[in-house]
Amino acid sequence: MGLVLVLYHSQEFGNTHAMAEAIGEGAREAGAEVRLVNTNERRLGIDEYRAAQAAAFGSPDYYSYIAGGLKVFLDDWFIAKKTNAEGLRDKPYGLFYSHGGGGAVRGPLEELFKRMGVKIGDTVESEGRPNETALAACRALGRALATAKVW
Numbered sequence: 001m002g003l004v005l006v007l008y009h010s011q012e013f014g015n016t017h018a019m020a021e022a023i024g025e026g027a028r029e030a031g032a033e034v035r036l037v038n039t040n041e042r043r044l045g046i047d048e049y050r051a052a053q054a055a056a057f058g059s060p061d062y063y064s065y066i067a068g069g070l071k072v073f074l075d076d077w078f079i080a081k082k083t084n085a086e087g088l089r090d091k092p093y094g095l096f097y098s099h100g101g102g103g104a105v106r107g108p109l110e111e112l113f114k115r116m117g118v119k120i121g122d123t124v125e126s127e128g129r130p131n132e133t134a135l136a137a138c139r140a141l142g143r144a145l146a147t148a149k150v151w
């Protein structure tokens with residue numbers, strides 16, 4: 001089984017990070033290798049994305065939009081794909097987000113990332129600190145990504 005990449009932004013309270021950790025746990029349980037990258041700490045190299053068999057993308061709601069670091073990833077992906085699309089298209093992916101009571105980021109998140117490939121499972125959300133229900137949904141998403149068919 002291959003690599004599941006969990007790419008997310010977390011900065012304010014660590015809420016999105018806690019969700020990313022739970023996705024990683026689920027994917028590891030199912031036998032995948034896992035890499036977590038917080039765009040608040042570093043920019044993802046596009047070849048790291050090429051190497052993943054599946055990916056989860058997570059953002060906090062920032063003004064009803066995704067965090068800037070994830071937008072940078074999408075821009076890098078689009079530009080890289082023009083010269084070499086190998087490993088950049090048709091990947092299984094999952095989505096998650098954290099919010100402070102609004103949560104309108106769901107629309108832009110789903111719309112922007114639908115170009116990545118085949119969506120696995122439902123988008124997982126959490127208001128504030130993720131509770132056990134949200135964490136269980138994250139672990140289930142991780143397991144599903146680890147076992148998703150690769151095209």
Ligand SMILES: Cc1cc2nc3c(=O)[nH]c(=O)nc-3n(C[C@H](O)[C@H](O)[C@H](O)COP(=O)(O)O)c2cc1C
Binds near residue numbers: 010099101103104129
């Ligand atoms: C700059 C900024 C803008 C935000 N805008 C919204 C918003 O429009 N709607 C909302 O529900 N929460 C908003 N929030 C709250 C965060 O989405 C929420 O606290 C989230 O859980 C933070 O995730 P993190 O701890 O992983 O950084 C905002 C927070 C920040 C710092």
